[in-house]
Amino acid sequence: MPVYKAPLKDMRFVLHELYDSTAIAELPGNADFTPELIDSVLEEAAKISEEVLFPLNQVGDREGCTYENGVVRTPTGYREAYHTFCEGGWTSISADPDYGGQGMPLTAAMMVEEMFCSANVAFGLYPGLSHGAYVALKHSGSDEQKKAWLPNIVSGKWTGTMCLTEPHCGTDLGMLRTKAVPNDDGTYSITGNKIFISAGEHDLAENIVHLVLARLPDAPAGVKGISMFLVPKFLPREDGTLGPRNGMQCTAIEHKMGLNGSATCAMSFDGATGWLVGEPNKGLAAMFKMMNTERLSVGIQGLGIAEVAYQNAVAYARERIQGRSLTGTKAPEKQADPILVHPDVRRMLLTSRAYIEGCRALAGWVARELEILEKSDDGDAKQAADDFASLMTPVVKAMFTDLGFEIASLAVQTYGGHGYIRDHGIEQYVRDARIAMLYEGTNGIQALDLVGRKLPQDGGRLLTRFLDPVLEFIDAHQDNDALAEFLPALSQALEHVQEATGLIMEGAMTNRDEVGAASVDYLRLFGLASLAFVWARMVAVAAPKAGEDGEAAQFYRAKVQTAKFFMERLLPQTGALLAAIRSGAATMMEFEDAAF
Template sequence: MPVYQAPVKDTLFVLNDVLKFHQYNNLPGFADADPDMVEAILGEAGRMAEEVILPTNQIGDQEGCVRHEDSSVTTPDAFKGAFNAYRESGWMGLSVPEEYGGQNLPYTLHSAVGEYFSSANMALLMYPGLTQGAIAALLAHGTEEQKQTYLPKMTSGEWTGTMNLTEPHCGTDLGLLRTKAVPQGDGSYKISGQKIFISAGEHDLADNIIHLVIARIEGAPEGVKGISLFVVPKYFIGEDGSLGERNGVACGSLEEKMGIHGNSTCVMNYDEATGWLVGEENKGLKAMFTMMNEARLGVALQGLSISEIAYQNAANYAKERLQGRALTGAEAPDQKADPIIVHPDVRRALLTMRSFNEGARALMLWSALKADLHHRSGDAPQAESADDILSLMTPVLKGVFTDKGYENATNAQQIYGGHGYIEEWGMSQYVRDARIAMIYEGANGIQALDLVGRKLGMKNGKPVMAFFEEVGEFCEANRGDEDLALFTKHIKKGMNDMQAASMWLMQNGMKNPNDAGAASTDFMHLFGLVAIGYMWGLMAKAAKEKLDSGEGDKAFYEAKMQFARFYMERLMPETATRLARIQTGSETMMAVPVEAF
């Protein structure tokens, strides 16, 4: 069975030494998150992930979910106990306001522990993950009555939540949806239609399931301008909070999937189900995007989570598996062969994974801190700036982290050789589970289009210019430090490539939209390379300061410097390749006639 050790020490390094998390203790919720409390929270989350959640992962993959004749769904046997332990420990409401039963701690901590839990069992953690997204949407757009009705039970985990967007004919283009909502004259609506690919749509882990559903009110405009959002509970709720009759919503079938077998991915049938409007009529897309953006950050975290646990097991295997001899002579002459970690190409694969994981973790926490500043800062310009950067970064996080998560899962599988293809070793499951993260919550090609089509030019380019300015200031401030010169040089070169790509897109993308489309994925990954490179610059600086002071674990900080050098020397040069591809434009790919494919 695969093993896992939560990277608590690495997370603490990012929070304490890189982000200086304690400096934000003037913000609501941060005062309670002092260094000792943060360490205790991360330690307990790591323990639960390792001891309670991880043992359910392979079992859940093998057993899967089962739909019964009455349309009910049962999850794998081990899931209920693990889910109850998770919710009873308060993890569901870690960052939810106290008035609804939460702990109001920073979202940054929610992201940190979310990585551990998702590494341990991605399919299981989708149940609370979707719930937390639904909570975010209701907090932002629900009425006070809706918040009081739903949020306390969802925060406790007694009830879970979903989001229902996709229909058989309607995926990314939500303007095509057919699900209809008929007003009843008493403030409620009758919802009818079918939704597909609904994660956690029906299951036995909670007493009630609160569905957030997009539909079109009779007579509403066509397209996205006529979409409204509704809350549709599985069971009606009495005035005293008790559960009543079953609503007109049921699971029609379970999808047979490549991975995440432990999560119930449902076809949901709405047969005049009663629902209530969330937010304004015909403004549902804006409300749903609150949940989708939260979900996209959660999916980005899944990419990192799978990459981390796959790496850990591949590294362990490489240190134990004996095959061949080192190219420079026997490293273990007392044994019949050397462990495969002596081979340069194995090290290349492992270091590629490791340097991504640590850089991506820092970028995720840096971005999560922006979310906290947006929601909790009393300084309006600071809050707006943080939201701008987070909006810009969301498609990069979702697209790059999940692309790399899948790539690293297959790299880890490759380390195992033939054993990686055998189910008992667990690597095959990570590859299968990682694949969906590139698809759901907006396929990665859509994320790339969103980045170049909307986010890059947002507010006349103000957010991306702010990012360039921040990275440039770091390079300028540290260019005279010989120990950091390698890092600032590579970061500056990568940023120059990104600026050149941005300028090319501005000059060509408006004239020929196909040029923007052809460049989008390369630009998204170029952005990711630079952003993670910037994180490695910050981490190298923090590690150097620790080494210079003689404080802490010398080997830990020296390893940080080595991983940073690897990233700069081996991965950052890819920005030049991405730029070269972008600048070729779309002429060749669009000139090929359809018949030639």
């Protein structure tokens, strides 16, 4: 059976020591969120993750959701767990108190979300999509819409979805065909078909609020003619009670590779009543507020799965005995040594650990900037935070999910043949992790967004929001002996980023295929450099405490040792990635189509 224990010690390190949670508490509305309060919330989140959600993870995978005559039922235990989840206030932790939320800082809420993803990512999609709908409505809805709809979404009484994809269009939303015809009473009749709708139909909540992209009769062609509509499963009456069923139906659920506990639905809208959200023909911009939130959350899904997969790989490596150490017997009282003694097993475990802890630290940085963007009164600080979050969103989404899949695969490799069979529950993590690289924009699309949009935006201003802090850190720590063996590697990675950026921008002036050819390699290069920076920052915090006595010092020594592994064994990939970028687009684009 799989195991999971929330990594609270590491989460506290990131929140309190690396990024100083007291600074976040100084932002408007955050005064009550002391480190002590945040720690107590994390402890409660760990309990519900370990004791309620995690035991249902394999149940959901085995049973899946069932569909019959438009009705979708979630796996055994999901309904009870969802009610417990809502009663505990977990649907509302980072939402605005004006709508019943708790207003918790995003830096802490992101750690809570990671725990839910580790424990049961399929379950977590139901409240996760609802939070995305909350974000979109809060940003683009009218005051009347916010008052009418947000409290029930925040409480979890109602859930939310995003309805974008159609059978003929996914990434290219300019081709969508769903229609919205205005009615005399100010509502709209929505007609069309959507597919791949996570949580589109289920038995957890009494109502489901769909945010649907559709076209008005006089809409311009392409993405400039898309509007967003609020379309509930049941139409509420004036007194707030639920009235008749709206004109929509789930026509099927997908039979998937993974995430079986999450209902992925095909939805048919047949003259369903909806309300316009935001301005006509501006729906894509409104939906992107939701999608950017979801992209960061999907990145956390990758991190969450990586953490639980790593924990199980470590547990198995300690227990499984096989062969003897290359340098002599380490467990003479046993028939063989634990596989933990073998260099290749340690390589896999340290690779997983270095990526996980680095990604958690990077997520903490992004969350901190998002908190500033949301709550600061300082206009310049908000602009800088917006720039940084925009730059890092595709990196977090793509790199975290790529690594989540890679680490889940390494966990299976650690188990050997026992990982490939279902008995141990490890192969599920590979299947569950795979979708995160695809939905909310495939990782190739994220790479194009980073290179094609974010790098050139405003004359490269967004990139400076990353480069400037790194250069300042390197300059400030030139005389720090603890960082003497780390700064050269970080500096070289930064040089690789700068050279790659120049090559791509120069190539794009004559051939746009150069952007596409370099994008995936560039995103990984940039991501590795970002991890190198946060690892250097972690060493600056941990090294002074690593020489002390006791268990706490062991934690800090492990931080420094993991950073050393990352810098020496993983970060050198940036050189190979730069070499690939230098090669240009010719080897890809000159290959004859007919030869494929």
